[in-house]
Amino acid sequence: MDLLATVRIFTRVVERGSMSGAARELEMGQPAVSERIHKLETFLGAKLLMRSARTLTCTDEGQLFYDCGRELLAAADRAITAVSSKKEAVAGAVRLASAQCFGEVVLPHVLMRVREQYPKLHLDLVLNDAVVDPVTEGVDISIRLGQLGEGGYVAHPLGYVHRTLVAAPAYLARHGQLESPADIRKHDFIRVKGIFGNELLPLVRANGPVENFPISTILVISHWRPMFEMISAGAGIGVVQQPACLPALRQGKLVELLPQYRVPSFPINVLVQATRPMPPRIRAIIDILKSEVPFVLRQGEGSHD
Secondary structure, three states, X not given: OOHHHHHHHHHHHHHHOOHXXXXXXXXXXXXXXXXXXXXXXXXXXXXXXXXXXXXXXXXXXXXXHHHHHHHHHHHHHHHHHHHHOOHXXXXXXXXXXXXXXXXXXXXXXXXXXXXXXXXXXXXXXXXXXXXXXXXXXXXXXXXEEOOOOOOOEEEEEEEEEEEEEEEOHHHHHHHOXXXXXXXXXXXXXEEEOOOOOOOEEEEEEOOOOEEEEEOEEEEEEOOHHHHHHHHHOOOOXXXXXXXXXXXXXXXOXXXXXXXXXXXXXXXXXXXXXXXXXXXXXXXXXXXXXXXXXXXXXXXXXXXXX
16 A cells, blocks of 8 residues: 555545545545545554545544644655756656557657656657556556546546547548438448447537437448548548547548537546655656647647638
């Protein structure tokens, strides 16, 4: 058990008066917070919290541990600040993992900023589309798209990656325009493995509910790039992440289909191991990701003109 991280979680629970409030602030799942508190009580051999229907209160032992824990965390934070204030402390190797399309299209710009600010960092980037715990993935930072499950990590939200249903003008010239979502099933659909595997495409109109429409898949590919190239060549229609297809849309090489609808966006999170204190090199990269990624993604919002 990472005792310092668990003490930090415990103090947040006490200060917020609830597991859920602490979980939101720490960007953790509530079950993970509850499990940490249970392990801490087992480790200490003492009941720290009394649970009622709506609130949590400290036992005598819990209040004592909270007071001492705050002093411990304050001392740790002073030590981290003393080291982190020196830019030369941001050095060493950092292993990152990212989803493929995002990692190829968006991440290079961000990593350039990392290198500009911290030239003593050595970066190792792995691209794959699996959503796994960075502890088991063997990386320091994992950037993932889509819904997350439970794990031994802390998730820092970076925003949303928009997706667009597209086709090449040459394909539409041969097969005709789509007039409504019901027309999608009449067209050759190309997709990445693991996406829309139920042969349904979710679409949302204005503020309406998500509706699912049948598709007719002709080709499944394990990587987004061949899918994009085949759609661009007129082999079929498909959904592409907006940062990857926006230049082609602006140049007229691709056309957005059913623009009155949108494909639900992917939430994007940066995952790190749930440990404290966080090494300065990891904190430095996360800060740049939080600053740069939303800016890059906003460049694709609005008009394609």
